[in-house]
Structure formats: structure tokens, C-alpha cells
Amino acid sequence: MDVHPTEDQEELRRLARRVADQEIRPVAAAYDRSREFPRPVLERIHAAGLFDLQIPERVGGSGLSSVEDCIVQEELAAGCAGIALTLLANTLGMTPILIAGGEEQKERLLRPFTAALRFAAFGLTEAEAGSDARALQARAHRDGDGYVLEGRKRFITNGGVADLYTIFATLDGTPEGITCFAVEKGAPGLSVGREERKLGIRASNTTEVVLEGVRVPIADRIGQEGEGYRIALRTLLRSRATIGAAALGIAREALSCALDYAARREQFGQPIATLGAIEQMLGEMAMRVEAARLLVYQAAQRIAEGEASPLYSSMAKAYAADAAMFVAGEAVQIFGGYGYMEDYPVEKLYRDAKIYQIFEGTNQVQRMVIARALVKDRG
Ligand SMILES: Cc1cc2nc3c(=O)[nH]c(=O)nc-3n(C[C@H](O)[C@H](O)[C@H](O)COP(=O)(O)OP(=O)(O)OC[C@H]3O[C@@H](n4cnc5c(N)ncnc54)[C@H](O)[C@@H]3O)c2cc1C
Incomplete structure (x- = not known):
């Protein structure tokens, strides 16, 4: 297996290293101490073109791969892992759509990320379902032409800042019923619960995400029922x-x-x-x-x-x-x-x-x- 970087990948590494040196290292300790969400720094990382690299070109993204994501993540995390984690959580949150979403969903849900800085979050973990994610208990009830979600997600990176969430909930209380849904910020019934105070990666945002009667149209189900x-x-x-x-x-x-x-x-x-x-x-x-x-x-x-x-x-x-x-x-x-x-x-x-x-x-x-x-x- 050839793991030698191409010239384009080397160039990306130089860019990411420059951004880490100029924008991240000088402020890393201050954000660690204040635990503030580093939005201005993230704006500059976004302006440098380092966010959301895996969004396909046909919906306006860079269409790059996991290798480029790793290069950027290695360089930015060397500057501050907490700041870099926001980018990683963005990709994590949109990956269910990248791998299981239809073309219309990619266009509608992911294209906005190519135009402006937006955040995504991946909502799998619950208080009683950590390593054993199959035990999750957030419920999705069929209701007319959509679903209604109920439950609480724990330890969600970008949970308090996300514009788009991918949420896993079960239709029948069993692992076989787990289904993935895209939920946009502002959906009635969606709220942010407690924000965690952490040992490290303090510049990243980790919160509970609360779902109380959140209506999701069928068009926002990612993949098939039970495929979650x-x-x-x-x-x-x-x-x-x-x-x-x-x-x-x-x-x-x-x-x-x-x-x-x-x-x-x-x-x-x-x-x-x-x-x-x-x-x-x-x-x-x-x-x-x-x-x-x-x-x-x-x-x-x-x-x-x-x-x-x-x-x-x-x-x-x-x-x-x-x-x-x-x-x-x-x-x-x-x-x-x-x-x-x-x-x-x-x-x-x-x-x-x-x-x-x-x-x-x-x-x-x-x-x-x-x-x-x-x-x-x-x-
Ligand atoms: C800062 C932070 C950010 C996070 N971000 C996200 C996010 O964005 N989205 C999301 O969905 N989740 C997120 N998580 C959740 C994270 O993935 C879980 O915390 C992790 O999977 C472990 O689950 P748990 O904390 O419930 O620990 P538990 O599952 O309760 O594990 C406790 C201990 O038991 C051990 N253990 C459990 N099962 C086994 C086994 N079968 N064999 C051997 N040992 C075992 C574990 O290794 C661990 O040492 C985040 C967590 C943190 C702390």
C-alpha cells in the first residue's frame, strides 16, 4: 500500500501547518483556559479552505478523501486538538449523509456547508448507551408523512453549535429498528442540554442534545428504516x-x-x-x-x-x-x-x-x- 503523499497533499499539509502556526498555536492556551468556543479562529480556518473536505464536488465541495482529512487533522491538532476537533466532528456529523444519503439530500443538506461556515454533529451516544450503542433508547415514531423523535443524546461534539445533526433513534426499541435522521437547527422540540466541563480539548463544544417531539419529514430520513x-x-x-x-x-x-x-x-x-x-x-x-x-x-x-x-x-x-x-x-x-x-x-x-x-x-x-x-x- 502506497502511503506516500502526492504533491497536492504536500501542499495541503504546508497550508494546514501555516494555519496551525499563525491562527491556532498563538491562541490555543487562551482558549483552553477560557473554554470559549473559538468561532473567530474557526472562521479563519474555514476561509483557508480546510473545512469539510469530503463534500463531493457535484454539490460544491472539494471532493477530497480521508487522506486529506487526516493531513489537515494531524497539522491542526498539533496546534490545538480542541480547535481541530470541531472540524473532525463536522465531517463525522455529515458522513452518514455522504455514505447513505440520496443525491437530493446531499444537495439540500450539504451544499450550505460549502457556502459558509456551518457546524454538524453526530448524535449516537446516550447516557445508558456508550460502548454498547445498539442499546440506544431514543425513539422515532411514525407519524403521517414523517417521524417524531424523542430522547436525549449525551456527549455530543458540536452539540451546542450545530446547524445540522445526524441523530440515531430506534423505531421499535430494538437495535434492528435503529434509523438515522437529519435534523436541522431550530427544529421545534430540539434543544441543547448541559454543556460538559472537560479535562482536555476544552476549546471544543460538548453538550447533551434533547429531542422532545421533534418532527422529521420522511425526506430527512438517511438510508432505510432499520439501517441506522x-x-x-x-x-x-x-x-x-x-x-x-x-x-x-x-x-x-x-x-x-x-x-x-x-x-x-x-x-x-x-x-x-x-x-x-x-x-x-x-x-x-x-x-x-x-x-x-x-x-x-x-x-x-x-x-x-x-x-x-x-x-x-x-x-x-x-x-x-x-x-x-x-x-x-x-x-x-x-x-x-x-x-x-x-x-x-x-x-x-x-x-x-x-x-x-x-x-x-x-x-x-x-x-x-x-x-x-x-x-x-x-x-
Ligand atoms: C468529549 C467527548 C466527545 C464525544 N463526542 C461524541 C459525539 O460527537 N457523538 C457521539 O455520539 N458520541 C460522542 N462521545 C461519546 C463517546 O463515543 C463514548 O463516551 C464512548 O463510546 C464510550 O462510552 P461511555 O462513555 O458510555 O463508556 P462505557 O461504554 O460505559 O465504558 C466504560 C468502560 O468500560 C469499557 N468497556 C465497555 N464495553 C466494553 C467491552 N465490550 N469490552 C471491553 N471493555 C469495555 C470501556 O472501554 C471503558 O473503559 C463523546 C464522548 C466524549 C467524552
Whole structure:
């Protein structure tokens, strides 16, 4: 599998890196502290053309693939994972429409994203249905020429700012009844519940989404009745490569901070980078960053070529998330006491890294998926 970037992809990486350096890094710590939603920064990222890359050209989008999404996500997350997550959640929210929506739905629901900055959200998780998403209890009742939705979605990224939600609800209380619906902001009965206060990725918006008698016309059902769980799984399969790319961005940034600091900081009359113990740490960190990079871009390339596979997407997500957690932790250690302080960037990287082991399927769930795919392969 060729994971070498094309010249266009390299150019996109240079653009995303420039945007991260100029627009994100200088304000990342301030947004982390204030927990404000970084709308002005997102406006500038949008103006640079880095949002919603996978919207097809025929509805006005860039028609790019998972590989380009990963490139942008890696670069922006290296600047601030919380800010970058808003872009990722946009793609996550619109992917059910990209993979299961009809042409008219894509035109009507996605074209507005190509004209102005808008936000999307993916509403699967509920309080009692996390890893076991099949247990979700939000209900969709048939009503005349449409449906009525009732339920509460938990931990929804972009939940409080979204213009468009893809919501999963069951028609009969069973997993087989799960169906996907597009719901636009302002729909009567749709409201935003509590906003979460988080350990990391504080510049991203995470809320409950409440559905009380929300009427959805049949034209806004995505895919067939009962097809929702499969659509959710196919969406996550694609998104996990991009999640891995964000984790890779955090790991890469933490390694870079640690290398700079270890070269500058002197103890016992020498830079700590020349101490054997620190060399061992830096060597291990670098290996994990490179291994994560290979897994992430391999998974993304497979998705781009129409060969998305649970095996590779789950490996990329879990490995890169573990690498981010490990590398950021070692970076804090290399900074010593300074690493523990807010004045230096590595404590934020450490806090931001943790979520990548949890959301879009925890790393335990990814390992389960990997094992099952391997066992199934054996026949
Ligand atoms: C900041 C944030 C943003 C999020 N954004 C979104 C979003 O935009 N849209 C959305 O729909 N959801 C979102 N989520 C939800 C997220 O995907 C879930 O939190 C995640 O899937 C885990 O579910 P849970 O929190 O209920 O944990 P649980 O499922 O209760 O898991 C608890 C523990 O049990 C372990 N566990 C559970 N089942 C198994 C198993 N079968 N084998 C081994 N271990 C297991 C888990 O690994 C974990 O360690 C978000 C969550 C957070 C925290």
C-alpha cells in the first residue's frame, strides 16, 4: 500500500501547518483556559479552505478523501486538538449523509456547508448507551408523512453549535429498528442540554442534545428504516482514521517540545538530551510517533480507495491514541516540574491526549474489533 503523499497533499499539509502556526498555536492556551468556543479562529480556518473536505464536488465541495482529512487533522491538532476537533466532528456529523444519503439530500443538506461556515454533529451516544450503542433508547415514531423523535443524546461534539445533526433513534426499541435522521437547527422540540466541563480539548463544544417531539419529514430520513446502526458503524470506520491522525498530531507536537527542551535544559553540567535515560525515552517516543503515522495513513488510504476495513481503522485509532498518551506523558516527565505547569505546553497536550483513548469507541473496544476481524478472517 502506497502511503506516500502526492504533491497536492504536500501542499495541503504546508497550508494546514501555516494555519496551525499563525491562527491556532498563538491562541490555543487562551482558549483552553477560557473554554470559549473559538468561532473567530474557526472562521479563519474555514476561509483557508480546510473545512469539510469530503463534500463531493457535484454539490460544491472539494471532493477530497480521508487522506486529506487526516493531513489537515494531524497539522491542526498539533496546534490545538480542541480547535481541530470541531472540524473532525463536522465531517463525522455529515458522513452518514455522504455514505447513505440520496443525491437530493446531499444537495439540500450539504451544499450550505460549502457556502459558509456551518457546524454538524453526530448524535449516537446516550447516557445508558456508550460502548454498547445498539442499546440506544431514543425513539422515532411514525407519524403521517414523517417521524417524531424523542430522547436525549449525551456527549455530543458540536452539540451546542450545530446547524445540522445526524441523530440515531430506534423505531421499535430494538437495535434492528435503529434509523438515522437529519435534523436541522431550530427544529421545534430540539434543544441543547448541559454543556460538559472537560479535562482536555476544552476549546471544543460538548453538550447533551434533547429531542422532545421533534418532527422529521420522511425526506430527512438517511438510508432505510432499520439501517441506522450499520450507517453509524460505517461512519465510525471512516472517522477512526481521522481520530488517529489528530492523536498523531498531539504525539508529534509532544515529541517536538520534548526534543527542544531536552536540548536546552542543562543539569549536572550537560544538556539532559545527552543523558542515557532521556535518550531512551526520546528514542521510544519517536518510534511510536512513526508507527502511528504509518498506521493512520495506511487506514486513510484504504478508506480513500474504497477498502475501508475495521481492522486497519481500529488499529490506527487505538495505536495512535495510545502513542499520544504515552508520548505526551513522557514529554511531561522530560520537562520535570516545569512540565506540570500551565506555563509550558506539554501539560495541555497530556490532558488533550486522553480523550483519544475514549471516544469513537474506547481503545478496549478497538482491540475487541481487531481481534474479531482477525478471527473472522480465519473463517
Ligand atoms: C468529549 C467527548 C466527545 C464525544 N463526542 C461524541 C459525539 O460527537 N457523538 C457521539 O455520539 N458520541 C460522542 N462521545 C461519546 C463517546 O463515543 C463514548 O463516551 C464512548 O463510546 C464510550 O462510552 P461511555 O462513555 O458510555 O463508556 P462505557 O461504554 O460505559 O465504558 C466504560 C468502560 O468500560 C469499557 N468497556 C465497555 N464495553 C466494553 C467491552 N465490550 N469490552 C471491553 N471493555 C469495555 C470501556 O472501554 C471503558 O473503559 C463523546 C464522548 C466524549 C467524552
